[in-house]
Amino acid sequence: GESVGLHLPTLSVQEGDNSIINCAYSNSASDYFIWYKQESGKGPQFIIDIRSNMDKRQGQRVTVLLNKTVKHLSLQIAATQPGDSAVYFCAENTGGFKTIFGAGTRLFVKA
């Protein structure tokens, strides 16, 4: 498959464990944050988003935490499955119709 990053940070977890992927964003004016999942050969796929007036948002098996004080975002995946193996990107949006992506983290799920 296609490589989306030869030197990405990598997280390896056992199937069934929880995964935590971290991201530091750069712009304190960013007011909207998104997590994307990209599988080999595909475009990024939306997972979950959060606005700057919130510090936590939950979806199905996923939770995003936002700490504006230290400009940190995290994605928690509960009961990680082999199908969760992918590259995960955080993205920030300042409302200027421009989304800035982080470098990405490669998640490996061991069966």
Added chain:
Amino acid sequence: KAGVTQTPRYLIKTRGQQVTLSCSPISGHRSVSWYQQTPGQGLQFLFEYFSETQRNKGNFPGRFSGRQFSNSRSEMNVSTLELGDSALYLCASSANTGSTTEAFFGQGTRLTVV
């Protein structure tokens, strides 16, 4: 409904040539953004269009240009291709109603410049 469609999926061009890539957004979506993805630089924003107007532009040289048509379909053009332009070019569409800016990506066009 159909997702974001990008054509062609793969393209090989020679240095100095130009190329045009096409993106058809999800029906009803009026915002289209373009990104360049490379192993070394990751996903980088090129430009965003809404109702045929470019609203924002990334830090790319003028060789990279785009446009959007009245039916929201968008094209991007790269002139005088360089080897470093080899990348996956991704298009994303969103409704951009103001309540969310969730973007839906196409599968991309893999451009190889030789």
